[in-house]
Amino acid sequence: MYDFFEDSYRVLKLSHLLLIGGLGMLMVGIFLAYVFDAHLNLPTLVGAHGMTILGPTAIKLGYVMRLIAYNRIRLAAQEHGVSH
DSSP states (O other), X not given: OGGGGGOHXXXXXXXXXXXXXXXXXXXXXXXXXXXXXXGSOXXXXXXXXXXXXXXXXXXXXHHHHHHHHHHHHHHHHHHTTOOO
């Protein structure tokens, strides 16, 4: 499992997925929880409110992973004498 995170470009792709997925979860959660709240049953409404919490969490994780990946790529480029 830890080998997955050794490749900086793979981590960068995963971070982009988390950023996009988190934004999607947040927007759907807001839309369901605050626009269609009167038309939803209680478990669906609780799930929609949960999405408004989990969406920003995924965005934050994706952003931190993105920073780490770009930092590793920059450090690797400096080691090889390539400037970006």
